Amino acid sequence: MKRNPIAPKYLALLLLAAPLAFSACKKDKEEPKPADDNELITTVVYTLEAPAGSTAPAVSITWEDRDGDGGAAPVVTGGTAGRLTLQRNTLYTGSILLLDRTKTPADTISNEVADEADQHLFVYQTTPAGLLNIVRTDRDTNRLEVGLETTATAPAAGTGSLKITLRHQPPMANGTRIKDGTFGPGDTDVAADFPVTVQ
C-alpha cells in the first residue's frame, strides 16, 4: 500500500495537541468545608425536674460527642458523677435538649425537632425494664406522641441504664406518613445511653 507521507505529521500534531485538552487542571487548592448544619448532633441533655415541694433535687445529664464519629469517645457528664440519680416514687418532669456544639453559639437542634414533631419520636428504654417509667406527654399535630416532654417515675431502688433514641420518621417520597407512634419506622438520629441509679 502506498504510504501517506503527510499522515505522520498530522498524527504528530494530534498528539501534541492532545495534552492541551487535558491542561485545564485546577491548581488552586480547595479545602474541605464543614458539613451541612443538620449533620451534627453533638449533645443530648436530659433534664428532670422534681415537683414543687419535693426534697429531691433536679437532675440534668449530658451525653456528648463533640468531635463527631470516631476520634475521642463520647462522654456522659452531669447527674451524680455521670450517673442519672433519681429518688424513687417521685414524679419528675423531663425535657430533652439536643445541641450542635460545633457551632458558636451552639445550635439548638431540639427546636428543629419540635418544628417537625410529626416526623420524630423519642423512645425511652431502660435496662432492666421498669427501672424507670417514662411517659411522653407532648403530642404532634397528628395526636401522636413526640417525647421532647416526659414524666418519669422510679418505682423501686436499683441501678441500670436508660437509652434515649430519637427516631426520625419523615413521610415517604409519595407523602405517605410513616410515623405511627411506634419505634419501627424510620431511622435513628440519636441513640444515647445513660447510667441510672434510683435511690
Place this chain on the structure above:
Amino acid sequence: MHLHLLWPAGLPGGRRWATGRGIRPARPTRRLAGRAFAPHFFWLTGLLVALAASQLPGTARAQAAPAGGAGSTSGAAGTANAACTLALAGRISDHETRDLLPGATARLLETGEVSPADALGNYHFHVCPGVYRLEISFVSYRTETVEVRVSSSTVRNFQLHPDAVALGGAVVRAARMAAPTTLATNTLNGAALQATRGQALGEALLKVSGVTAIQTGPSVFKPMIHGLHSNRVTLLNNGVRQEGQQWGQDHGPELDPFVASNLSVVKGAAAVRYGADAIGGVILAEPAALPDTAGLSGEAHLVGMSNSRLGAASGTVQGGSRRLPGLAVRAVGTVRRAGLAAAPGYRIANSGLAEYNYAATLGYQRDRWGAEVFFSQYNAQIGLYPLPENARAAQTDVPRVAQDFTYVLSRGYQDLQHSLLKISGFYRLGGGYGRLALTLARQWDYRGEYDKFRPRNANIAAKNLPELDYRNLTTTAELRWELPIRRTPAGELGGELGLSGTYQNNTYRPGSRYFMPFYTGQALGAYGIGRWRPRAAWLLEAGLRLDRRHLNTRRPTLPGGVFTVVEDDFAFFTPAASLGTVLEAGPHLSLRADASVLRRAPAPNERASQGVHGGIYEEGYDITRPPGTAPLAPETAQGLSLTATLHDNPRFNGEITLYQTQFEGYIYQTPVPEVLTIRGLFPSFRYQQTDARFRGLDVLATARLLPGLVLGLKAATVVERDLSRDDYLILAPADRAEAWLRYELPLRPATATAGTPTPGPARFSGFYAQAGPQAVARQTRIPRPENGQDYQAPPPGYVLLNAEAGAVFGAATRYPLRIGLSATNLLDVAYRDYLNRYRYYLDELGRNLTLRLMLRF
C-alpha cells in the same frame, strides 16, 4: 523472527467456534485462541494487523505473529479412544521466502477445531480416522483448503502464497496492552466470558482460580487476587488505569464488562509494567479491536436472572468507513436492572440496582500510525442493605423486615458515575527503531453515597443529595517506546521503555460529609523492560521501574467541636524490579518463574479516611495513630511465583501456580471495638501496618474422560501470616475447590467412505453442558482475639451445586445466536461467605437461574 516478545498479545485470530471450555490458562498466545467467539470479526482484525505489518520493513510480519505454541485447546471434538488420537500435523511456511509462519491458523472444517501454528510454524490435531477438509489461513496470505484422508498419523506441510489482493485494505491496528508473560495469566473470553454476561466485573472474575472478591451485599464485588485487593490490584480499563475505585472495600469496579471482549487476570506482582500498585495482580478489561472492513456489524445481548429478576441488555454496533479506509467506529450501550435479591427464605432488603453504560470509539489507522478516541461512561445506583442500628445486637438476632419483591431502590445506596476519555496514538518509527505509543486519559469519578437515614432538616432532605458526595478527577499520560527485536548471536533482544504521569484531585461537595480527605496526588514514573530470548523456547525478562509519588491531603477535624483542616504532605520514591522467565519445556509444557521486589506508597484512604459509611465505621491509620509514632510508611513487597502449564494435550491439561509474597509494612484493615456515635454502635475497622507473608497455591486441571466429556478441577488456597505478631491475618480467602463434569457435543467428522464430506452449516452446534459442586471451607486461619477480634467467627464452609449449558444456533449463518443457561446454588443452600462484609447479617444468594442470549450480526 520472534518479535512477538514485544507483542505478546499478538494476533487475534483463531476461528474457533464452540470450543470454549471455561477458563483456560492463558499463555501469551493462548489469548489468541480464546477470541474465537468472534470469528469473522477477529479474524479480519487479525488480517489487518498482519497486513499492515507485512508492509513494514524487516520486523513487521513477525510482530504480527504470536508464536510460541499458540495452542488450540485440544479441540472440542477430540476423542479419547485410541482410534481417535491419530496425529494430523504439519508445518506452515511462506511459499516464496520459506519463512515459517507462526500464528497461521489450521482449521478442521468438519469439527471446527483450530490449531494456531506454534513458534516453528507447526500445527497439530488429534483426530479419528476419516476424511477432513483442512483450511490453512494466515493474514495477508491466500487461504488454502485441502482434503486430507487420515488413516494413520499424517504429516501435511503447507506453503502459503502471499495474497496480493488482501493487501489493498491494509490498516494497522494498535497493539493491545500486553500481559506480562512471566506471570500466570488467565483470560476470560469467548464462551467463558459469555457465561458471565450480566454479572458485575468482580463476580465474573470469580471464575478464575486464585481470584476471589470482597463482597458488600449481593451486587458489589471487589476483586481479590491471591488474597490481595483494593489498592494492590490494578484494573486497566481499555489500557487506562481505573481511578476512583480505591476508596473502600465496598466499591466495585466502575466499569461495564460488556465493553470488554477479554477479561484477563495477571496473577502476581506486575508492578514494573503497570505501576507500583499492582502487587497482587492486574485485571485487564480489553475491548476487541475496531473493525477494519466497511459495513456494519455488532452483537446484541440479553440476560435475565431469576433470583433478583435482573435484566440486562447490551448492544454493540460497529463499522468501518468505505470512503476512508482505516476509519472505524464502535458504540456500545448497556442497561442493567435488578430488584431485590433473594437469600433462601427471604428477600434481602434494598438490594436492587440500576445501571446504564455506554461507550464509543473512533479510530483511524494507517500503516505507520494510528489514533483512537475512546469515551465511556458508567452510571449505577446500587442499593445497600440497611445495616441494623445496633451492630452488636443485630449480629445475634437480625431484625429482618419482611420484604416483598420490588425494583425500587430506597435510601442507603451508592450513586456512581465514572467517565473515561482516552486519546491514544502510535507511530512506527521505521528504520528498525520500533514503535512509540502515547495514551492520554482523563477520568471523572463521582461517588454519591446516600445514607439510610435522611437529613433531619426538611429543606436539606428535600434536595435529596448524597451525604457522601465525592469527585475524583484523574489525568494520566503514558508514553511507551517499544524497542525492535535485535537478533544477536546470543539470541534475540527486545524490550520497552515507558514514562507515565498521573495527576489526581479528589474533593467532596461542600456541605456533604467527610469520609475521605481532599487530596491531590501526583505520580511520575519511568520504567524499562528488557527481554532476551536465548533460544526459541526460552524467554528471560527483566524490568526496572521508579516512581515518584506525591500526596497532599486536607482533612477536616473537630477537636473539641472546632472545625479545623489538617494538611499533610507525603512524598516517596517507589522503586520496583522484576526478573522472570518462561521456558517452553516441551510442546505441551510451559514453565514460568517470576521474582519481583517493589514498594507501594500508602493510599489516601489508608491514611486519612474516617467516618461511618454504609453502616460501617472506617478509619485511616494516620487519624488516630498513637502520639509520637510515625505516619504510615510505604510497604515493601517481595513476590515470587512459579507456574507450570500443561497445554494442548489430548487428555490431560492444567496449570499450577505456587506463590509467595512477603511484605514489610503490609497495610490492612482490622476490626477495632465498635465505635460509639450519636447514632449508636457501628462495626469499626482501622488501617494498620505489619509485616506479613502470603503463600498460596492455585490449581486448575482438566481431564478428558470420554469423547466430549471432560472432568475439571479448580482449587486455591492462601495462607496469610502476620509475621510481627506470629499470627494469621484477617479476611483471607478460605480454601476453595470446584469440580465439574463438562460434556461437549462431539462434532463427528464425515466418514471415510463418504468421499465428499458435506459439513454444511450446522443449525445447532457448540452444545455443551456442565455441572459440578463448588466447595468453600470455613476459614480457620484467623487472628487470635488480641490481634483483631472479628465481630463473629467466620461462617461455616459450604457446598454449592452449579450447572451450565449452552449452544449456538446457526453458527454458519449471518446471524449466529448463542444461548446459554446457567444455574448457581441449585439446591438453594443458605450460606454465608467470609469475604462478604455483610456476613454478620445476611445469607448469600439462593438459587439463581440465568438465561443469556447473544446475537451476532
